[in-house]
Amino acid sequence: MTEVLPLARTASDHVPCVVTIKTSIPKSKIFRFENFWVELEGFMECVQQSWQKSFHKAHITARIADKFKSLRGALKKWQLNFSKLKILIAKCNEVILCLDGLEELRPLLPEFNFRKVVKLHVEQLLHLQFVYWKKRCTIRYIKVAGENTKFFHAMATERHRRNSIASLKDTDGTIVSNHSQMEGIIWNFFKNRMGV
Incomplete structure (x- = not known):
């Protein structure tokens, strides 16, 4: 079912419309094994x-x-x-928040161990969520390739920062950070090692 709803005119004489397209195409239930x-x-x-x-x-x-x-x-x-991981994590965080609020009023004597157990449980759930999203990220990248380019460009930039060389030490011990000078040092090093 498709709907077109007119919106209020603000500045111009044109009437903006919102088009909502709904389909009833049945979606197949795909079985997906989760790591x-x-x-x-x-x-x-x-x-x-x-x-x-x-x-x-x-x-x-x-x-x-x-x-x-x-x-x-x-x-x-x-x-x-x-249950779903997201819901479980949210509920455990609510319990921890309640116990933290209670601790501001009085010391937690009987509830101390319970809070410790809930915190350990949240850590396990967060680990499972990490495994879940790690798999999802790779599948999404394979399926839609460059659709999420901002994310992957950011990852590549971060990797480039870790792999880039900020400075080199010359044979006489001076530290060089100029790109052309570093290029000369690398060129001479490999030229001497590889030969003519």
Whole structure:
């Protein structure tokens, strides 16, 4: 369903419009294996139970294909049992904030260990989130290549800063930072080493 809504005229005699295009194209549910699942409790048991099921196919490749399909279905069901990382991190941060506010009023005696446990849990969740986004970043870069050029240019600039040479020490011990002088030092060094 497409809608066109006119907006108020501010300065000119033209009427600005907002066009909203909505489609009802069904989106296929793609199964995506997440790297951080391996570190979660119950993952190996789920894989083991699914993989040990017997399939009665004549050819070994058909049996392996069926095992992978079964494993995909089992992992889809298994991953529904745990919450989303972003929501879990937000809720843990709320608990820590409440405990910090309570500590301003009175010392935390019974709650001290609980806050410590929640903080450790947040660290684990942040590690899992890091693994998740590390994988997402590489997939996004492969799929859309130069779409996110600002980010990748910034990364390349940072890498260039780390790899750039600010100054060189000459054979007599003087420190040189001029580009042409550094170029001469490098040229002479490799010329003497490589020969004519």
